[in-house]
Each structure stands twice: as C-alpha cells, then as structure tokens.
Amino acid sequence: MLIRRFQIEDQFAVIELWRRCGLVRPQNDPVKDIQRKLRTQPECFLVGVEDGAIIASAMYSYDGHRGWVNYFGVDPDHQRAGHGKALMAEIERLVRPLGCPKINLQVRATNAAAVEFYKRVGFASDDVMSMGKRLEFD
Secondary structure (H helix, E strand, O other): OEEEEOOHHHHHHHHHHHHHOOOOOOOOOHHHHHHHHHHOOHHHEEEEEEOOEEEEEEEEEEOOOOEEEEEEEEOHHHOOOOHHHHHHHHHHHHHHHHOOOOEEEOOOOOOHHHHHHHHHOOOOOOOOOOOOOOOOOO
16 A cells, blocks of 8 residues: 555545545534645644555544544455555554654544554553534534
8 A cells, every 4th residue: 555645636536535434423524524634734634545545534633732533434445454554654643753653533432443453553541531512513
C-alpha cells in the first residue's frame, strides 16, 4: 500500500471508503468534514492506495499538546493485512519530529473490532470521559 496525502480528486472514493467502514454518521456531513480538514492542516490527511484504489484513510492533527486521529479506516476487504498498522506507523513517524508526546483517538465502545485493532498497535484506554459540544449542525 502506498501512503500519500489526500488530493481533492480522492473525495468521492474516500467518502465511499468511510461508508464501507461505518465511519459516516447523520450528524457529520463527510463533504463538510473534508472541507474543514482542507482548511486546517491539510497535509495531515492521508490515504492508502493499492492498485490505484483508495483502501485506507486517516485525518490526524497535532495541537502542540496532543496528537489526534480521526476518520481512520481500512476497507473491510483489505483489513487484517497490515494496512492499518502501516498507516498508524506513518502518522506516528510524522508527528514525532513535531514533539508530539501522545496520540489520542476516539472509538465507539460498541466497535469491538476497532478497539482490538487499536490495542494491537499500542493504544490503551485512558481514564477519561469524552465530551463534545456541537457548534455546527450538518
């Protein structure tokens, strides 16, 4: 799998990937989410490509305190082949030189397969509560 930066031409394929991975929710318009990312650290939006098809994606960021990973997904037909591990390793490689001491992410507690994947690549549950406040309604 080749990992590269997102290009606007990837939008349709990335949104379809997110749908296949169960990442799209009614309260989040994926087109708006892509537009938002392209306004803030657009270099931190990666895709994984194999045989010309986008099979993985991740948005990440670093705010000077913590790194965050969002929209991390690997096409179900390509899971358990090392692609997710490679994509996360690339994110880690890119944020380490920035001084990023820790990467955070959120995963739905009901998504047991994702929780197990993140454990296998070194993540652990923190004793925190995730809270949010919607400022825009998609």
